[in-house]
Each structure stands twice: as structure tokens, then as C-alpha cells.
Amino acid sequence: xTSRVIxxxxxxxxxxxPVLKKAAQGLLNxxxxxxGIAELSHRSKEFVAFLSNAxxxxxTQLEVPPTHSILFTQGGGTAQFSxxxxxxxxxxxxxxxxxxxxxxxxxxxxxxxxxxKAFDEAKRLGGARAxxxxxxxxxSKDNVSFDNVPLHGExxxxxxxxxxxxxxxxxxxxxxxxxxxxxxxxxxxALLPRERGGLLPLVGDxxxxxxxxPIPHLGEHAVIFAGAQKNVGPAGLxxxxxxxxxxxxxxxxxxxxxIPVPLCLSYTTLAQSKSLHNTPSMLSIYITGLVLEYMKExxxxxxxxxxxxxxxxxxxxxxxxxxxxxxxxxxxxxxxxSWMNIVFNILGDGAEAxxxxxxxxxxxxxxxxxxxxGGIRVSLYNAVxxxxxxxxxxxxxxxxxxxx
Ligand code: PMP
Numbered sequence: 001x002t003s004r005v006i007x008x009x010x011x012x013x014x015x016x017x018p019v020l021k022k023a024a025q026g027l028l029n030x031x032x033x034x035x036g037i038a039e040l041s042h043r044s045k046e047f048v049a050f051l052s053n054a055x056x057x058x059x060t061q062l063e064v065p066p067t068h069s070i071l072f073t074q075g076g077g078t079a080q081f082s083x084x085x086x087x088x089x090x091x092x093x094x095x096x097x098x099x100x101x102x103x104x105x106x107x108x109x110x111x112x113x114x115x116x117k118a119f120d121e122a123k124r125l126g127g128a129r130a131x132x133x134x135x136x137x138x139x140s141k142d143n144v145s146f147d148n149v150p151l152h153g154e155x156x157x158x159x160x161x162x163x164x165x166x167x168x169x170x171x172x173x174x175x176x177x178x179x180x181x182x183x184x185x186x187x188x189x190a191l192l193p194r195e196r197g198g199l200l201p202l203v204g205d206x207x208x209x210x211x212x213x214p215i216p217h218l219g220e221h222a223v224i225f226a227g228a229q230k231n232v233g234p235a236g237l238x239x240x241x242x243x244x245x246x247x248x249x250x251x252x253x254x255x256x257x258x259i260p261v262p263l264c265l266s267y268t269t270l271a272q273s274k275s276l277h278n279t280p281s282m283l284s285i286y287i288t289g290l291v292l293e294y295m296k297e298x299x300x301x302x303x304x305x306x307x308x309x310x311x312x313x314x315x316x317x318x319x320x321x322x323x324x325x326x327x328x329x330x331x332x333x334x335x336x337x338s339w340m341n342i343v344f345n346i347l348g349d350g351a352e353a354x355x356x357x358x359x360x361x362x363x364x365x366x367x368x369x370x371x372x373x374g375g376i377r378v379s380l381y382n383a384v385x386x387x388x389x390x391x392x393x394x395x396x397x398x399x400x401x402x403x404x
Contacts, residue, residue, distance in 0.1 A: 006388045009366025010171055010341060011208065011230040014383040019290045026286055037286045042279050050289055051275065057292035061300045062211065064241055065219045071240040071267065072275040072285060077114070077207045080225040080238060081121040083265040084163060084203045088222065089126060090253035090261055091246055092162035092201070097256050105158040107133040109187075111177075111336075112146040112170025113372065114205060119165070125259065133157050133164065136175070141333070145373075146173040148333040149185035157193050163201045163222070164192055169209035171230075172370040174332050174343035174377065179213055185335040189217050199245065209340050210239065211295065212382055213305040222246050223267075230340070231382045232295075233288030236281035242267050295382070304382050311380045311389040312339040318396040319344050327351075327403045328396075331375060345375040348403070352376065355399055362395055 007014040030037040031046050040047055055070045064070060073079070085106065092104055106129055108119040122130035134155045140147045157164060166187060169176040178185040192200050203223045206215065210226035218224070222243050229235040247268045250261040263269045269277050295304065316337060322328030322344075329345040332338070346352040355376065359367050369375040380389060 005360075006364045006384070006391060007366050008364060008378050008380070008384065008388075008392065010370070010377055010379045011227075011381075012235050013230055013366070013379055013381050015233070015287070015291060016294050016383045019287065019294050022290055023287045026290075027283075030286070038283050040282065042276060042282055047282065048274075048276075051280075051285060054285060054289035054292055057289070057296060058211075058239065058241075061292070061296060062215060062218065062241075067219065067243055068221075069240075069242050069244060069247065069267075069271050071242060071270045072280055073238045073240060073264075073270055074236060074281050075265075076235070076238055077205060077225065077227045078117075079265065080205070080223075080240070081118040082125060083261075083267070084118075084165065084223055084225070085122050085125045085130075086259055086261040086265060087246060087248070087250065087267050088163040088201055088203065090250045090258045091248045093253045093256050093258040094248050095195070096160065099160075101257075102129065103160070104129050105161045106130045107157050107161045107164045109133050109155065109164070109166040110146075111136045111149055111175050112167060112173035113370075114170055114172065114207070115165070115167040116146075118167065118205065122165070129162075131158065145331070146170060146175055147331055147336070149175060149177055149336040151184050152188040152191060155188050155191055157191065159193060160195065161193065161201060163203050165203045165205075167205040167207075168215075169206070169338050169340050171208040171341050171379075172373060172377075174338045174341045175336050176209065176338035176340065177216075178335060179216060181216060183335060187216065189220065199243075208381075209338075211292075211301065211304065212308050212340060214301055228284055228288050230379075232291050234284045237284035237288055239288075240267065240270070242271070244271075247271050291383075307386060308339050308380065308382070311384065311386055312337075312342065314389055314393050315342050315378055315380065315396075318393045318400075322396065322400045325400060325404055327400045331373075340380060342378040342380065343369060343373070343375055351403070358399065359392075359395060362391070364392060364395065 026037045134150045177187045202221045207227045208230045211231045224241040226239050228237040254260040319330045331343045346355045369377040
């Protein structure tokens with residue numbers, strides 16, 4: 001068999017090798033039950049204990065406050081594009097029963113392709129009530145690409161929205177909010193319209209940056225969701241962090257005219273059943289639990305934040321060096337570049353194909369940009385080591401020197 005290569009894929013993506021070895025054991029015999037994880041009852045005491053342990057890993061490592069529930073579900077980020085709309089429109093209906101339907105707005109911050117997909121789903125389900133708080137394409141170099149986080153002055157929120165939506169890291173476009181709250185490209189938390197009592201109906205898609213660094217203002221979010229298949233596990237598991245005032249009686253809301261919520265998408269149902277309303281994706285939960293344990297051993301979020309910053313800085317530096325001699329061209333405006341997905345073009349006829357072929361020969365895969373935007377995309381999720389990133393950087397430097 002071919003040996004393992006360095007995987008810079010955008011997701012599903014690299015997982016830590018020690019975890020995969022342990023998981024292979026669990027496939028045969030999970031925690032000394034004598035039964036493999038794919039063969040075991042999801043209601044067995046061993047699995048229920050494992051699930052609860054995985055939840056505490058997220059709670060302690062990310063510092064999730066007791067105001068928020070951590071829930072496990074399926075359907076990916078895509079199912080959450082629908083679920084956030086249905087759950088938060090129900091909540092809004094119960095909070096403000098007398099508002100006219102066209103006052104139940106949903107404000108979408110568009111900084112990339114995934115936020116746009118979520119917005120399109122909100123329009124399908126909520127019609128004209130879905131509106132754009134800011135569209136970053138307006139501030140792009142070419143007027144059509146997502147290549148930046150807009151400045152705070154460009155956002156316009158409605159007065160009492162049912163939800164305010166953003167995608168923290170745009171996996172395809174390589175755009176991410178700055179973790180530095182004083183940076184002009186940070187998320188504008190201070191500008192958001194608050195409800196009575198000071199709450200925010202804030203929803204963040206953290207699919208491709210989850211557990212890679214701390215989440216700013218985590219406790220102020222109504223809902224944070226993340227598909228597991230980038231930093232923490234295989235596809236099939238979606239992790240939710242939901243503020244408890246968002247666990248509403250969706251059937252009571254429907255009686256008042258809200259769109260009925262399918263039970264498998266209802267946050268209340270998930271919370272009341274402790275994420276066991278129906279059979280969960282046990283294998284994904286198992287591997288994710290092992291990854292979380294491994295993360296803790298290495299030093300948790302603080303360790304990964306420092307590591308991920310260093311990896312990204314090295315790759316951006318290599319892109320800049322290639323830009324100076326006309327070999328590379330970064331795609332994202334300064335201050336808006338993602339730590340997780342770094343996108344750039346290789347200039348010259350046939351040069352991109354040469355870069356990809358050379359990388360593959362040197363044992364690196366997954367560097368081709370998303371089919372909708374082309375170019376190169378380097379994904380540097382938690383399991384990509386600094387040594388892995390160094391090998392890529394050396395390859396990039398060699399490519400630049402040979403092109404000149
Ligand atoms: N949001 C983001 C930021 C993503 O990167 C992705 C998938 N790459 C999704 C949502 C959709 O996730 P899924 O395929 O799990 O539905």
C-alpha cells in the first residue's frame with residue numbers, strides 16, 4: 001500500500017495519526033466492551049459516558065459557559081443553514097408575538113461562499129425577511145470575489161432581527177475574521193442590535209475554524225455550529241453550542257404562526273434527549289472524542305492557537321516572497337486572510353499544474369483550490385503539523401527560485 005502523504009485537503013482533512021491507530025482498535029473492541037464502536041448500542045452506558053466526556057472536553061477546552069448547551073447532531077453545516085432559521089424564527093415568534101411577518105428579519109453577513117449558501121437557504125425558508133447586513137464582494141478588488149472582511153462602518157443591521165448570521169472562516173475563499181478585537185477586520189460585536197435584556201440572536205458558522213483558536217465573545221452567541229470534518233473528526237457529526245434561551249417550545253411557536261420545525265432539527269428536542277433523540281453518528285463521535293482527548297494532552301486551544309498562527313505566518317510569508325518576483329499572487333486582502341485555508345494563484349501558463357504535480361511528487365496532496373474559484377488552497381487544520389507546513393514552505397521556495 002502507498003504510505004501516507006501530507007494532506008492539505010480542505011475537508012474531510014488530516015487527522016492525528018496516533019488517534020487513527022487508537023480508533024482502529026475501537027472499531028474492533030470499544031472501551032473493553034468486546035464490541036466494536038460501529039456495532040454497539042448508542043444507549044449503552046459505555047457510549048453514553050463517552051458522549052458526555054466528549055462534551056466536557058469541548059466545554060473545558062473552549063470555555064463554554066453554563067448558559068450554553070453543547071449538542072451533537074447530523075446533517076452537516078448544511079442542515080444547520082436550515083435549522084438556525086427555523087429555530088430562531090420560532091424563538092422570535094414567542095418573544096415578539098405581535099410583530100408583523102415582514103418585521104421578522106434575518107441579517108446575513110456575507111464574507112464568502114458558505115455564508116452566501118446559508119443566506120440562500122434563509123431566503124428559501126424565510127422569504128424576503130432574509131436580508132444582507134453587508135456583502136464583502138462590494139469591497140473586493142474585482143467587485144465579484146469574496147476577498148475581504150469589510151470595515152465596521154459598512155455593516156447595516158436591522159432593529160430587532162430574529163438572527164444575525166456570519167461564517168467565521170470561509171473555507172473556499174480563504175477569508176476569516178481577525179482574532180484581534182482592535183483590528184479593522186474583526187467581527188463588529190459592539191455594533192450588533194441587542195434585545196431587551198441585552199441578548200444577541202447571533203449565529204456563527206465555525207465549521208472550518210472550530211477548536212483551532214478561542215472563539216471571541218463565545219458566551220454572547222445564540223448558536224455556534226461546526227461540522228466535525230475539518231479540525232476535530234470525520235464527517236457525519238455536527239457540533240452545536242446553543243444558548244439556553246434558544247431552546248424554545250417550537251410547537252407553541254408553530255401554533256402562533258411560525259414555520260413548524262422538524263423534530264430532528266429542533267434544538268429543544270436535541271437538548272432534552274441529550275443528543276440521543278435518534279441514533280447518532282457513533283463512529284464520528286468516537287473519533288472526534290479521541291481527537292479532543294489528544295488535543296487536551298498537547299495543551300488544548302492555547303497550544304493550537306500558537307501552532308496555527310505560526311504555520312499560517314510561514315505560508316503567507318512564502319506567498320509574499322513569491323509575489324515579489326511575480327510567481328505567486330495572494331488572493332485575499334491584507335488583514336482578512338484565514339489561518340486555516342490559505343488561497344493564492346500561481347502565475348504563468350501551465351505553472352499551476354507544474355506546482356501541483358511537483359507537490360504530489362514530494363508527497364503533498366489536497367492543494368488544488370475549490371472548483372468554483374480555482375488556484376491553490378492550503379488547508380492548515382490542527383492535525384497538519386508545523387513540520388508538514390515547513391515541507392510545503394520549502395517546496396514553495398524552491399518553486400519560486402526555479403521559476404526565476
Ligand atoms: N460551512 C463551512 C464554513 C464549510 O466549510 C462547509 C463545508 N466545507 C459547510 C458549511 C457545509 O458543511 P457540510 O458539507 O458538512 O454540510
